[in-house]
Amino acid sequence: MKAQGVQEDRLELLKGVSGSFRPGVLTALMGVSGAGKTTLMDVLAGRKTGGYIEEDIRISGYPKKQETFARVSGYCEQNDIHSPQVTVYESLLFSAWLRLPKDIDSNKRKVSSTK
Amino acid sequence: MVDSCSPLYVQIFIEEVMELVELKPLRNALVGLPGVNGLSTEQRKRLTIAVELVANPSIIFMDEPTSGLDARAAAIVMRTVRNTVDTGRTVVCTIHQPSIDIFEAFDEVSEISHRIYFQLPSTFWSAFGHTCFDVAGFPNLELCCNLQSLKCLINACSFSL
Numbered sequence: 709m710k711a712q713g714v715q716e717d718r719l720e721l722l723k724g725v726s727g728s729f730r731p732g733v734l735t736a737l738m739g740v741s742g743a744g745k746t747t748l749m750d751v752l753a754g755r756k757t758g759g760y761i762e763e764d765i766r767i768s769g770y771p772k773k774q775e776t777f778a779r780v781s782g783y784c785e786q787n788d789i790h791s792p793q794v795t796v797y798e799s800l801l802f803s804a805w806l807r808l809p810k811d812i813d814s815n816k817r818k819v820s821s822t823k
Numbered sequence: 824m825v826d827s828c829s830p831l832y833v834q835i836f837i838e839e840v841m842e843l844v845e846l847k848p849l850r851n852a853l854v855g856l857p858g859v860n861g862l863s864t865e866q867r868k869r870l871t872i873a874v875e876l877v878a879n880p881s882i883i884f885m886d887e888p889t890s891g892l893d894a895r896a897a898a899i900v901m902r903t904v905r906n907t908v909d910t911g912r913t914v915v916c917t918i919h920q921p922s923i924d925i926f927e928a929f930d931e932v933s934e935i936s937h938r939i940y941f942q943l944p945s946t947f948w949s950a951f952g953h954t955c956f957d958v959a960g961f962p963n964l965e966l967c968c969n970l971q972s973l974k975c976l977i978n979a980c981s982f983s984l
Contacts, residue, residue: 725935727933729882729913729915729931729933730913730930730931731913732908732911732912732913733908733913733914733930733931734904734905734908734914734916734928734929734930734931735913735914735915735916735929735930735931735932735933736916736917736918736921736926736929736931736932736933737915737916737917737918737933737934737935738917738918738919738921738932738933738934738935739917739919739934739935740919740935741919743935744935745917745919745935746886746887746917748935749884749886749915749917752884752915753884779878780880780881780882781880781881781882781883781884782875782876782878782880782882782883782884783875783883783884783885783886784868784871784872784875784883784884784885784886784888785871785886786886786887786890788857788864788867788868788870788871790854790862790867790870790871790874791854792853792854792855792856792861793853793854794853794854795850795851795852795853795854796841796846796849796850796851796852796854796862796870796873797837797841797850797851799854799870799873799874800837800840800841800870800873800874800877801833801837803874803877803878804833804836804837804877804878805833807877807878808828808833809828
């Protein structure tokens with residue numbers, strides 16, 4: 709990109725954007741194409757690992773801690789990726805298993821799947 | 824208190840989630856390949872939401888849940904999103920070019936436009952879209968709105984973008 713005349717080392721993707729989401733309500737994030745809707749949401753959800761995030765993100769007034777936040781948040785991507793060879797119920801069961809602690813052994817899990 | 828890791832609990836929880844996203848009738852349906860066989864686009868979208876819901880999150884981000892869907896499919900997806908919100912969870916969706924029906928399902932709208940970010944309750948927007956009274960109290964909008972265009976039944980979101 710440098711060769712094509714880009715001077716800066718860092719590109720600013722979102723500038724002067726701030727906002728808050730009230731708990732328990734459905735909020736729409738609207739904007740023109742390329743306004744940075746997805747970028748903003750990715751940043752808030754902690755999905756942007758590269759790059760730099762300045763200023764802070766707070767949850768109920770406390771600074772966001774990604775490890776904890778990842779446990780209490782979900783993110784539905786635009787392209788729905790699922791395993792084609794399983795049923796709806798199996799998809800959900802698999803997803804549920806993945807969230808269980810690792811000390812839950814497979815025998816214990818199987819009780820639920822064979823029923 | 825039931826152990827949240829017990830198989831029974833997991834099973835009950837999955838049932839609850841399926842009820843919430845209306846996937847119960849499709850419980851044993853094969854997911855299949857998109858556009859080839861199996862679930863439709865809208866059912867797939869609901870499955871995506873369900874897969875996230877089984878983690879029991881309190882906040883869910885959705886990237887364009889209604890894009891690429893027809894009006895009916897989008898309405899079904901929005902209904903399940905609405906169900907999710909009614910369980911007390913916080914949901915944030917990005918949308919572009921929503922129809923008025925989808926738009927009205929939202930409680931609040933944040934908009935990024937021309938690098939200005941503002942946030943308004945969706946009820947105001949709906950009023951703006953249909954009958955367009957009471958622009959007072961929103962000085963910024965009053966400034967940028969052509970009052971003439973407020974008279975017609977314009978889609979508020981199309982207008983603002």
